[in-house]
Amino acid sequence: MTWQLNPQDQWLWIWAIVLGAFVLVLGLIPLLQVLPPRGRRALVVGITFLAGLFFAAEFFMPVNEEQKNMLTPAIQPAQNLLQLIGALALGLGTYGLVRLHLKNVVQKRTQWGYSVVLLVSFVTMAFFSIWNTLAEKELAPKTPLLENSFKLLFDFTLVQLDAAMFSLIAFYIFSAAYRAFRIRSIEASILMFTAMVVMIGVVPLGAYISYDLMGFSAEPTPEGASFVQMLVHNLGLPKVANWILTSLNAPAQRAIEFGVGIGGLAMAIRLWLSLERGIT
Amino acid sequence: MEWLQNFLPLTFDRAVVWIGVLCTIAIYSLLYRENPFYRFFEHMYIGLAAGYSLGPLGVDILYRYWIEPIWVQGYWAWAFVVPFGLYLYFIYSERYGWVSRLVIGLLIGASAGLFFQEFSSRYLVQLNSTLQRPLWFSASNPDLTVGNLIQNYIFLAILLTVMTYFTFSYQQKGTVKGIATAGRWFLMIGLGAIFGNTVMARMALLIGRAYYILSDWLLIRVGG
Numbered sequence: 376m377t378w379q380l381n382p383q384d385q386w387l388w389i390w391a392i393v394l395g396a397f398v399l400v401l402g403l404i405p406l407l408q409v410l411p412p413r414g415r416r417a418l419v420v421g422i423t424f425l426a427g428l429f430f431a432a433e434f435f436m437p438v439n440e441e442q443k444n445m446l447t448p449a450i451q452p453a454q455n456l457l458q459l460i461g462a463l464a465l466g467l468g469t470y471g472l473v474r475l476h477l478k479n480v481v482q483k484r485t486q487w488g489y490s491v492v493l494l495v496s497f498v499t500m501a502f503f504s505i506w507n508t509l510a511e512k513e514l515a516p517k518t519p520l521l522e523n524s525f526k527l528l529f530d531f532t533l534v535q536l537d538a539a540m541f542s543l544i545a546f547y548i549f550s551a552a553y554r555a556f557r558i559r560s561i562e563a564s565i566l567m568f569t570a571m572v573v574m575i576g577v578v579p580l581g582a583y584i585s586y587d588l589m590g591f592s593a594e595p596t597p598e599g600a601s602f603v604q605m606l607v608h609n610l611g612l613p614k615v616a617n618w619i620l621t622s623l624n625a626p627a628q629r630a631i632e633f634g635v636g637i638g639g640l641a642m643a644i645r646l647w648l649s650l651e652r653g654i655t
Numbered sequence: 656m657e658w659l660q661n662f663l664p665l666t667f668d669r670a671v672v673w674i675g676v677l678c679t680i681a682i683y684s685l686l687y688r689e690n691p692f693y694r695f696f697e698h699m700y701i702g703l704a705a706g707y708s709l710g711p712l713g714v715d716i717l718y719r720y721w722i723e724p725i726w727v728q729g730y731w732a733w734a735f736v737v738p739f740g741l742y743l744y745f746i747y748s749e750r751y752g753w754v755s756r757l758v759i760g761l762l763i764g765a766s767a768g769l770f771f772q773e774f775s776s777r778y779l780v781q782l783n784s785t786l787q788r789p790l791w792f793s794a795s796n797p798d799l800t801v802g803n804l805i806q807n808y809i810f811l812a813i814l815l816t817v818m819t820y821f822t823f824s825y826q827q828k829g830t831v832k833g834i835a836t837a838g839r840w841f842l843m844i845g846l847g848a849i850f851g852n853t854v855m856a857r858m859a860l861l862i863g864r865a866y867y868i869l870s871d872w873l874l875i876r877v878g879g
């Protein structure tokens with residue numbers, strides 16, 4: 376049996392296989408429905424275990440001189456498969472969003488007019504986004520209508536809204552910080568002091584205060600300097616901010632990451648073995 | 656007069672700048688209070704973002720990983736992937752909803768398997784680099800300076816104290832409680848640094864918006 380057909384000569388076969396695959400895989404559902412609840416769960420658990428086993432086995436199996444084992448060639452197709460199913464899952468999310476807002480419009484729920492705005496902007500953008508993607512692959516014509524419309528919708532609307540929405544968070548961060556820093560504890564004071572030093576230190580204002588107003592040295596520490604000289608050379612706010620980020624922040628971050636890593640590993644094993652009941 | 660001519664949305668290039676500014680002002684109007692103008696643009700934003708994702712994340716991936724391998728390269732076995740992935744859409748069916756869990760199980764299982772690789776390539780490398788930090792002068796570390804040595808001790812001390820703070824397997828009391836408290840303070844330094852960095856990143860976006868309004872819309876020369 377050959378895994379590859381010639382698309383030029385055997386295109387009819389390819390179409391037949393694709394149609395057959397749809398009929399076979401979707402036609403399997405009534406048969407799967409016959410399974411009792413325990414059988415269904417066993418099937419889900421089995422697929423979960425085998426999918427995890429494939430990647431785990433590829434990682435743990437011994438490799439040859441080329442750093443490969445018998446499963447390595449299948450890794451890329453497996454990852455492509457995951458991408459493909461991920462893209463279909465994206466469609467599911469979109470379907471859920473459209474379904475909800477269509478219901479709002481049809482049933483004329485409160486503020487259904489906003490749902491109309493959402494649906495109209497969704498359909499318009501989807502049309503031009505898909506057209507643009509196909510045009511980039513030379514599967515559709517690239518017309519001035521497409522270029523201008525996509526530019527208007529993407530560059531001058533979506534990108535602008537995106538930047539405005541994320542910059543809006545700056546105001547809320549200030550508001551949250553004000554409330555957080557009003558709590559007078561050692562922890563809040565340390566956090567506020569560090570944040571202040573980093574914020575001032577990473578902008579030109581920090582350099583101006585340290586080097587121009589206070590007269591600290593902006594030069595790097597000279598070779599063979601004593602410990603005291605080294606300290607004196609590094610008292611400027613930009614250097615202190617950099618030291619906080621690299622020497623104090625980095626180990627604290629790493630400790631958090633180790634915790635996340637160990638927790639993630641434990642959770643991965645639980646998911647792989649279907650011990651997390653709510654999911655599989 | 657010339658400024659007014661350039662300012663007004665009389666050409667396509669100017670009209671789109673006006674639209675961009677309108678979007679920005681609409682979003683910022685939330686700072687005053689929740690209002691219909693903001694709600695309109697908020698819904699438009701969600702619709703545009705969802706619609707846009709269908710192109711590069713939907714059609715592009717579908718073409719690259721399904722249509723191209725089958726109809727251009729002739730690998731027919733890929734034909735079975737999309738119908739299987741469509742099982743996901745049965746999630747809304749009361750009767751057949753469980754078949755969507757077959758696909759979800761595949762995704763979860765694969766993610767769990769891939770985490771072993773991630774753990775090795777991400778966390779073990781970090782652990783290795785942490786443990787390789789020299790803590791005393793020796794012939795194998797001729798370039799080690801007093802400054803670096805102090806930095807290494809500080810690094811290790813912060814790492815261990817913060818990890819102690821996150822260890823909940825036993826009751827923290829006595830010396831351990833003291834170490835955990837120090838860990839909490841070090842953690843505050845780390846979180847303060849992250850907070851400072853986040854604020855500055857958001858400020859950069861805010862400055863970008865202000866620059867867009869002043870320079871691109873009002874045509875005022877800002878900066879050099």
